[in-house]
Amino acid sequence: MNADIIEEISIDCVVFGFNKQNLEVLLVQHAEGESKGKWGLLGGWVKTKESTDDAAHRIVYELTSLENIYLEQLKAFTDPDRVISERVITIGYYTLLNREDYNIKAGLKVFEAKWHKINEIPDLIFDHNEILNFSLMHLRNRVRQAPIGFNLLPEKFTLLQLMHLYEEILGVELDKSNFRRKILHMKLLVELNEKQQEVSHRAAKLYKFDSEIYKKLTEKGFNFEF
Structure with a gap:
């Protein structure tokens, strides 16, 4: 196997919600791996025989029980140092939800799935703060052009x-x-x-x-x- 070939592709999803007066984002507290106990976006690996779109929906469902939601692809985040221990490219997705329409349940791989106000975001794992900020910028541009x-x-x-x-x-x-x-x-x-x-x-x-x-x-x- 050529050591220069990138093998790891992940998905990270930004889930925005509106709670009557506050814009919030759904975060999960990891229960395993090097990020155990830390907060991050909804993320996971792409399986060999699935598209990134299918992987995004599967990951969101496995972590929070959310299903049948619309996810829009943002872009690839490719900084070689975004994950210290290995070379990982991640594909970002985002969506908008009316919180009252969904029941969030934390999956087995996370301690907790919790909504956070957009102006009260903690330090997240890897480059997840950067991905979130990019998603918010994209959202702000989109709402000026379409409802x-x-x-x-x-x-x-x-x-x-x-x-x-x-x-x-x-x-x-x-x-x-x-x-x-x-x-x-x-x-x-x-x-x-x-x-x-x-x-x-x-x-x-x-x-x-x-x-x-x-x-x-x-x-x-x-x-x-x-």
């Missing part, structure tokens, strides 16, 4: 909830009146004859997405700068 983050919201939501989502993803504070004017001008939302229920403050109007407009904007893209 990909909207699946993090419930079916019916307020304009304030939508604004909080974009503030969390973009890492900025948005002007409430400007956001309202621009989002309503897009004709993307359907105003419902309903208001929030069981809230201590003044109940706000509820909206949902116009599925046809949503589909068109997703296909052709748009400028979503605020």
Whole structure:
């Protein structure tokens, strides 16, 4: 076997979730190997006879019981020193989830699977902080071009909830009146004859997405700068 041939390919998945007001990422605490006890992204090896896409879905399921989720490939991370003990190339993936729709269960290879706020991320194993930062940058670019983050919201939501989502993803504070004017001008939302229920403050109007407009904007893209 030629010692110059790279044999090890892994997968690392960034799973973003939105918890009402906070953007979070799912991390696992490893239960074995040199990274035992440390936190990292959802990762594992690619098997000989599976594609990287199949490997990504298998790994996520084995570590957290999450299945039937959409995973988008980011890029390969190839720094020769990303893993000290051996030469490993990893393929990064990411996804966005509405946390309330999924039940997370830690697999046998990890002590714990836990959501962390995006601004409270610990030091992760290997180059996982770099992979996470790249994923977040990619996410911020994408939400300005397509409504990909909207699946993090419930079916019916307020304009304030939508604004909080974009503030969390973009890492900025948005002007409430400007956001309202621009989002309503897009004709993307359907105003419902309903208001929030069981809230201590003044109940706000509820909206949902116009599925046809949503589909068109997703296909052709748009400028979503605020």
